[in-house]
Amino acid sequence: MTSRSSRDAPKNADVSWGAFNPAAYIDHNYRNLHAEDAEILRIVGDHFADHFREHSHGPVSGIDVGAGPNLYPALAMLPWCQKITLLDHSPANVSHLESQLASYDPTWDQFWEALCEHEAYGSLDLDPRERLRRTAVVQQGDLFDLGRHAGRWTMGTMFFVAESMTSRHAEFEAGVERFMSALAPGAPFAAAFMAHSHGYFVGGNSFPACAVGESEVWASLEGFARDFKIVRLSSSAQIREGYSGIILACGWRQ
Numbered sequence: 001m002t003s004r005s006s007r008d009a010p011k012n013a014d015v016s017w018g019a020f021n022p023a024a025y026i027d028h029n030y031r032n033l034h035a036e037d038a039e040i041l042r043i044v045g046d047h048f049a050d051h052f053r054e055h056s057h058g059p060v061s062g063i064d065v066g067a068g069p070n071l072y073p074a075l076a077m078l079p080w081c082q083k084i085t086l087l088d089h090s091p092a093n094v095s096h097l098e099s100q101l102a103s104y105d106p107t108w109d110q111f112w113e114a115l116c117e118h119e120a121y122g123s124l125d126l127d128p129r130e131r132l133r134r135t136a137v138v139q140q141g142d143l144f145d146l147g148r149h150a151g152r153w154t155m156g157t158m159f160f161v162a163e164s165m166t167s168r169h170a171e172f173e174a175g176v177e178r179f180m181s182a183l184a185p186g187a188p189f190a191a192a193f194m195a196h197s198h199g200y201f202v203g204g205n206s207f208p209a210c211a212v213g214e215s216e217v218w219a220s221l222e223g224f225a226r227d228f229k230i231v232r233l234s235s236s237a238q239i240r241e242g243y244s245g246i247i248l249a250c251g252w253r254q
Contacts, residue, residue: 009167010208012144017089021203022069022096026107028202028240030070033110035235036246037072040159041114043231044076044190047250048155049120051188052080063087063153065143065179066161069096071104072111073157074136076190079124080155084136089143097138103129146178154184159192162220164200167208173220180224183253189225190250193217195232197243209242217247225251 030037062077067086074084086097116122143161162175176191183189194200197209212220214230221228228251235246 011168012166012171015165015207016205018091019203019205020068020090020092020207021205022090022093024203026069030072030107030111033114034239036233036239037111038114039233039235040192040246040248041072041076041111042118043248043250044073044157045115045118045121047190048076048080048188049118051252053120055186057154060155061085061153062155062157063182065146065156065158065182066165067097067138068093068160069100070159071097071100071108071132072115073159073190074132075108075112075115075128077155077157078128078131078135079121079126081135084132085153086136086138087141087143087146088138089141091140094138094140101133101136101138104132143175143178146182149182151182151184153182154187156183156187156189157191158189160194162191163193163197163210163212164207167199167210169210169212169216172210172212172216176220177224180221180253185253187253188251189253190248191221193247193249194243195245195247200240200242212247214247217249221249221251224254225249226254227251 059082060080062081062084064073065087067088088094112128158179162172195213196211199209200207218230228249231248233246
């Protein structure tokens with residue numbers, strides 16, 4: 001029997017995603033490079049660089065699912081991708097991302113510089129703004145519709161999405177499944193989750209979250225991923241209230 005609390009928990013379709021304020025989100029989360037994000041960039045940069053050093057590959061297509069206004073997952077995929085799809089449901093986020101493609105804001109320079117501490121990024125002779133302009137395409141879409149694109153992308157990221165779009169565990173699990181199903185076999189991926197989040201505010205508007213820990217993240221991935229690792233970030237400072245830390249998963253699609 002479904003409990004009353006489960007029935008009443010906000011689901012993704014209940015949320016007014018048009019009210020999401022990308023400028024407020026950036027100001028609070030990304031105006032400065034936090035220790036958590038620097039740690040994520042180091043781990044994800046190592047994961048992707050190791051993959052492409054050890055595996056031959058043809059044309060690479062990447063996807064950042066639920067990109068929001070956050071560009072650093074795309075920057076982490078930038079050296080290897082011929083095309084990167086920035087997928088988001090919110091019209092405000094889509095408009096913001098489109099405004100960034102011609103020449104993204106200086107805010108993101110510190111994130112690229114952090115990636116360039118890894119030789120695989122720092123040794124590249126490329127202008128990341130020009131490369132992103134030529135590589136990235138913004139697409140408005142629903143994570144739950146990715147089932148129509150099984151195996152389409154050869155690398156992917158999903159940062160703070162599956163647990164931050166709903167209060168229902170079934171939708172969290174479905175979100176992870178759709179992301180993983182959109183990746184081709186063997187595709188490297190990175191996914192980040194707010195641990196035990198109770199919801200969050202952006203620009204005065206509240207948004208739901210699903211409280212998950214390492215065990216829930218592991219269970220959501222184990223049927224779709226291989227050789228994956230889950231890391232609870234060592235950085236302990238919180239940039240907002242209502243969560244207990246950050247969980248990062250890196251691995252490969254089965």
